[in-house]
């Protein structure tokens with residue numbers, strides 16, 4: 001019902017820059033310029049969110065560099081290797097500048113971003129104090145929360161409503177109010193809140209109509225993250241899901257995303273252990289080395305670790321982490337090499353480590369004539385330091401997608417798989433997990449948008 005009245009249209013005529021794709025594919029890749037401020041809305045103002053926002057401010061003030069961000073530091077090769085054309089990504093496609101970003105967020109705790117960042121313990125106090133005034137000014141809006149979905153935490157800063165539709169309306173009010181007060185011309189939402197308990201798609205998730213009925217009837221299968229996503233998409237705002245929850249990975253959200261031209265992507269930021277897995281597994285497959293077992297364990301002591309100590313939330317994360325090998329190694333095509341893999345993932349809450357996770361992998365491989373070998377990976381990483389540049393890139397690329405006539409009506413932005421452990425794809429399509437395929441896919445999408453030739457690495461022309 002509400003959908004028809006609130007449909008958001010963004011088709012523009014005046015300022016659209018039209019390019020013709022040299023890949024021979026579709027003309028009309030119009031991209032509107034990134035004019036005005038871009039509002040970033042973050043459900044969950046914890047370790048990742050505060051490390052991201054504090055980082056952006058520190059970079060704006062010249063206190064640090066945007067290490068790990070493809071949009072800020074990456075380049076993109078154009079044309080032949082002999083042409084020497086490798087502009088920065090941010091100079092090649094029209095992205096919002098860091099100075100144009102404005103922020104808001106929601107959390108069940110009342111701490112402002114300075115307090116939340118201090119509690120998260122990721123960034124040094126001296127850095128936080130340099131940007132204290134800015135961070136203190138970002139205060140959490142009241143959250144939509146359901147303790148049944150995140151069992152290990154509870155907080156006071158929570159909305160009350162007569163049903164889930166009412167809560168969605170309150171979030172939509174927040175969004176409109178933020179847009180007005182911040183003066184943002186465009187908005188993006190990135191879910192950085194806790195991992196919700198594992199659920200499977202159910203009847204209420206199957207269409208917009210079923211979902212709206214479910215909201216009105218308080219259907220228990222509608223998770224808080226879905227209410228945020230619904231509110232964003234109803235306002236025509238793109239939504240990225242940084243956690244492994246279902247959230248936008250259901251038919252109702254796909255329908256809404258397409259209808260309101262609000263791009264979606266997810267799930268679960270690809271940061272530490274899975275990043276390594278999606279680098280190593282493609283190497284084994286490329287060299288036809290067999291795999292008999294991969295045991296992955298993690299110790300971490302932040303609030304995320306505490307939430308993941310609950311079996312329901314852990315199951316959501318486990319599913320997200322386990323799919324990777326199956327899709328990369330394709331055991332059905334290579335039964336002798338990958339037909340019998342023992343793959344185990346563990347996450348253990350260990351408070352002394354805080355956000356500094358240790359991800360440890362034991363990998364049993366076999367080579368020529370079946371002789372076994374072992375590889376050990378011990379990644380002493382910093383979870384939120386790895387996640388923050390991903391959040392930045394997602395914000396800027398989702399906003400680009402929203403301004404692109406070719407991308408904004410597609411729903412799922414599969415070209416952003418690069419950033420996710422469990423990439424969303426069109427129904428029936430298996431996800432690409434290999435980091436290098438993902439990277440090529442992303443860069444080729446940018447080339448395509450700008451009418452540049454796609455790079456296939458064939459290279460025969462150099463030998464003509």
Ligand SMILES: NC(=O)c1ccc[n+]([C@@H]2O[C@H](COP(=O)([O-])OP(=O)(O)OC[C@H]3O[C@@H](n4cnc5c(N)ncnc54)[C@H](O)[C@@H]3O)[C@@H](O)[C@H]2O)c1
Pocket residue numbers: 043044045046047048049106107108109120143144145146150153155191192193194195196224225242243244268269270271272302303304307383384386387
């Ligand atoms: N850091 C990484 O490397 C990484 C990688 C992949 C995914 N993730 C995911 O990103 C999310 C954030 O991670 P983090 O380390 O910042 O966790 P965190 O626990 O520090 O922060 C999450 C915040 O979300 C809040 N929250 C929970 N439910 C909420 C709701 N319904 N509405 C608003 N706020 C809510 C919590 O109070 C908390 O402040 C987690 O789901 C995590 O699994 C993190």
